[in-house]
Amino acid sequence: MSKLTGSKKATQFTESVIREMTRLNHLYGGVNLSQGFPDFPAPAAIKDAACAAINADINQYAVTWGARPLREAVAREFTRRYGLPIVADEQVTVCCGSTEAMMSTMMAIIDPGDEVVIFEPFYENYGPDAILSGATPRYVTLHEPDWSFDPDELAAAFNDKTKAIIINTPNNPTGKVFSRVELETIAALCRKWDAVAISDEIYEHILYDGHTHIPIATIEGMAERTVTINGLSKTYSVTGWRVGWTISPRTLTGAIRKVHDFLTVGAPAPLQEAGAVALGLPDQYYLNLAAKYKRLRDMLLDILERHHFTCYKPYGAYYIMTDISGFGFSDDVEFARYLAKDVGVAGVPGSSFYKNSSNGKTKLRFCYCKREETLIEADRRLVKLAPVGAQLR
Ligand code: GLN
Numbered sequence: 001m002s003k004l005t006g007s008k009k010a011t012q013f014t015e016s017v018i019r020e021m022t023r024l025n026h027l028y029g030g031v032n033l034s035q036g037f038p039d040f041p042a043p044a045a046i047k048d049a050a051c052a053a054i055n056a057d058i059n060q061y062a063v064t065w066g067a068r069p070l071r072e073a074v075a076r077e078f079t080r081r082y083g084l085p086i087v088a089d090e091q092v093t094v095c096c097g098s099t100e101a102m103m104s105t106m107m108a109i110i111d112p113g114d115e116v117v118i119f120e121p122f123y124e125n126y127g128p129d130a131i132l133s134g135a136t137p138r139y140v141t142l143h144e145p146d147w148s149f150d151p152d153e154l155a156a157a158f159n160d161k162t163k164a165i166i167i168n169t170p171n172n173p174t175g176k177v178f179s180r181v182e183l184e185t186i187a188a189l190c191r192k193w194d195a196v197a198i199s200d201e202i203y204e205h206i207l208y209d210g211h212t213h214i215p216i217a218t219i220e221g222m223a224e225r226t227v228t229i230n231g232l233s234k235t236y237s238v239t240g241w242r243v244g245w246t247i248s249p250r251t252l253t254g255a256i257r258k259v260h261d262f263l264t265v266g267a268p269a270p271l272q273e274a275g276a277v278a279l280g281l282p283d284q285y286y287l288n289l290a291a292k293y294k295r296l297r298d299m300l301l302d303i304l305e306r307h308h309f310t311c312y313k314p315y316g317a318y319y320i321m322t323d324i325s326g327f328g329f330s331d332d333v334e335f336a337r338y339l340a341k342d343v344g345v346a347g348v349p350g351s352s353f354y355k356n357s358s359n360g361k362t363k364l365r366f367c368y369c370k371r372e373e374t375l376i377e378a379d380r381r382l383v384k385l386a387p388v389g390a391q392l393r
Helices: 017-028 044-055 068-082 097-109 126-133 151-157 180-193 250-264 269-279 283-306 332-343 372-382
Strands: 092-095 115-120 136-141 162-168 196-200 226-231 244-247 310-312 319-323 363-367
Touching (some): 044 269, 068 269, 097 162, 097 226, 162 180, 283 372
Parallel strands (some): 115 162, 162 196, 196 226
16 A cells, blocks of 8 residues: 555545635636635735835744734734733734634644534534544534524533534624624533633624624633634735734643644734734724625625525625525535536535535525625626526436
């Protein structure tokens, strides 16, 4: 048997379907509503700050756990918004995007045999994150149409082996915003089983219709057992900068920093300086961001519904999960390929958000972090989508 093969770990997961859809879209020259990245500019103030940092020769490694101005801004803003004191030197670690923040956290806290609870549907990275860190995932369903979980099903997923639960609120791909009652249910189980909450809050500021963001770290007894993950990507429309961070209890910071250091040494130094400027933007910036995404959400909901998609209305983040069962395709991957190739609009097959792909085969996710013109072009192309039922083949 040849040794020139991938490791057992690497063969247990497939390449990212989200990133693959972007490549497929490039191939066919379509409108990319698959991978969640904006096609409009980032705020001028932060681009200027990045250029200024490079011109000031901030071109060498920052401190491995993050440039001080950014770490202090992260701590300051979390405390200002949510009232929880955070000490930058002891609790904040800057990573190469929230993707690395999640991976470093998992590798820092998981031992083989540990179980990690993951709500399903889930952002596709969490599956490989669990495999690479050696965790055994335990999936708990978010039930349609409101993506609520059954507290008994959640309780049944916890046991002595449970090391952590991954929470993502506002949620990708469903647009769910976890309520205080739901977070308290999760928190009670974390306290009962001595488990860590790993809370991916990357869509923190993208909320609609009066929903508010509650970090689980602010719930009683959770500050000492929560790793909060966030980054610049979605809030400041700079997904390619790769700057994210963890806010961790002091007991976990050392392990996270060691893993982070040996994985990547550090995030891009000049972009961390710009990040500190970004976090200092006035509150109006965040209100404008949410208002802009609400307009785009309503616009894409209208477009998709006119073209016969059944939509699950999101209350946060910038994705719309849709039901495609009415189109008569055998599964979501076939439909997504047809849509990208023959219609010229790319979405993400629902199965990539489920462990058991058959659970997502009637779903397709679209994103709306796009210019209005882009959504209008998608609308124009979707006219090609034959009437419901006509694609039966
Ligand atoms: N979070 C974005 C999405 O779900 C992009 C993720 C990525 O490709 N890094 O589409």
